[in-house]
Amino acid sequence: MSDNGVSSSDKKTLQNTSREFQYNYRLLYYYYVDQDKYLGEPQDYVDKVDMQKMYEKEIPWDYYDLYYMYAMMNDNFTYYVDASRAYSLLNSLRQSDELTGAGFRLDSLAFPDKFIIQKVTKNSPADKAGLKAGDEIVEIEGVAPTNETVFRRLAVATKGETITYTIKRDSTRITIPVVIDSYLSPTVELSFYDSIPVIKISEFVANTSNDSGTYGEFVQYLRETEKYKATIIDLRDNGGGDGDQCKAMTRALLSKGDTAIGIIETKADTIRKRQAFDTTFEINTADGIAKDRYFVFLSNNNTASCSELMIAGVVSNKKYPIVGSVSYGKGIGQTRWITPSFSIASITSMKVIDKDRNSYHKYGIEPDFSIQDNDLVLATAAELAKEMKFKRIAGYGKTNTGHFAKQAVAQDTMPGFYLLPEEYRKKFE
Incomplete structure (x- = not known):
């Protein structure tokens, strides 16, 4: 990154901070999608924390300002994890249990x-x-x-x-x-309900019991059930994971020419010293292996992130039905960096849109059949799968799910975090 990647008024304060702080400030400056709303000047984050609270949370003293700066970004998916905690977190993100x-x-x-x-x-x-x-x-x-x-x-x-x-x-x-x-452990399971295959996906990760990760497990079960004309895909309580895995799985259900998903991503314009945005759409260049099969999706309030991406990508093209309850509403994605101190910076740098440029962020994806009872959810999905006639008519949610309220993150929502001083929380309420 350019050493001059911030405004001239910030340079003096930035130069008086550690290399780690400078690197992370520039990461947020260039890549955090809401940096124009929440990223202040460097001096806003230096020597501001309650040192006693940081000590109680066993945060190394030289990371105090960094934890505080990330906490103020109003997004609990944008966070900082120091080197002492980074290894275990990185493993948990890359592999199943x-x-x-x-x-x-x-x-x-x-x-x-x-x-x-x-x-x-x-x-x-x-x-x-x-x-x-x-x-x-x-x-x-x-x-x-x-x-x-x-x-x-x-x-x-x-x-x-x-x-x-x-x-x-x-x-x-x-x-x-x-x-x-x-x-x-595996992340995909196959069962049957009333003679209909049910493929349950618990998360999306690159390293699982299958050498090709969640995608490999999913494709294996698609092949094992290829004689069935309809299948239920259960994404309830799936909080997401590896974007490459779920995008590949989405494409497996689509036809050539279908648009799997669109991503609006931040880019670093170091020449003009500003944040730029780039929009790309992932279009199938070949038919997916299950393009002709009828699918019914199951979702609930904990269906989030990559799970929502998969559902939105498929149903916006194929109009398959969704049974259950409105999804979480996480239409954003993160990029993670290994910093100079070998810590981890997770920054919300992407927004997800469907092929029609619509977003479900903050509002979730509405089911066509709003049902809470587990037995009734499966029974309804099985009937839809047998008939293979219903075309999706519901859209995205109309009520804010409240998962992205305009306030700083709560205590302990991420590893090693601390309770923000009330005086700093107030300005976001």
Whole structure:
């Protein structure tokens, strides 16, 4: 970045701050979408914090001003995380939950008196050892499990230990040792409701049990259910994640020439020393693998960010119905930087629009069928999927969801944060 990326009146104060502060101030100056409303001059953030509160939150003293500056940006998705907390946060953003165990699930409903493996998580210890869905476990460490309680006791082990399973596969008994280890959890699950496939997506991340992330899991289930003409996609309680993953998944459901989504993104104009904006639309250059299938989407108040992007991108083209409740209303996106001190800066730098340049930000996406009860949501979605006739008529919300109120962020909404002094909160109310 240019060293002269701020107004001349700010230079003197900026030069008296740390390199880390200067870098982050310029990041906000060039990339924060609302910098014209909330970014003040550098001196507005230097030596202003309640040092005792920062100390109580165990914030390193040389980051006080940085945490305070980011807190005043009126957007809890724009935040700063110092180097001592950055590594764990970065891992959580890039990958699904890390689990420890064998990595398989029993089909207890269909086979209550037997121990039949229903699913083996890809790349889990069980998968690497050779266990498969459909295998019947007849012994653990040479002992036959007589009930579920005995099974669970026999299967207890810590990381690095080995459990030996004897299974029956096609009338053949096979003994398979499984070394207990850590593995990444899946983010997509397939089930069926009244003979209709239901693909549940819990989050969007690049690293999961599948080598291609959430996208890879999703495509796998699309292929497994390709004989079905209709499918339910459940995005309830999905708060979003990796934008590249969800955009790729959106394109898989669209036809060639369809516009998946539009992004208005901030750019740094270091020549004129100002913030610039660039609008791009992602258009399908080829047919998606499920372009001819009928989909029904499920959403609720916690369906946010990338989940909303996926829904808006698909239904604005295909007019598929949505069942549930109005979504969260997060039509913005963030870019994250590793700063000179190896801290993380997350800055809202993008606004999302659909192919018609409409935005759902702050208002959410309205369902065509507003239903709260889980059983009724699934029953309604299944009926719509069977008929494959309904075309979406609802639009975006008309009432502000209140998730982006004009006030500074609340206490503890992000790692290491502190309660802002009342005198500074008041000016945003």
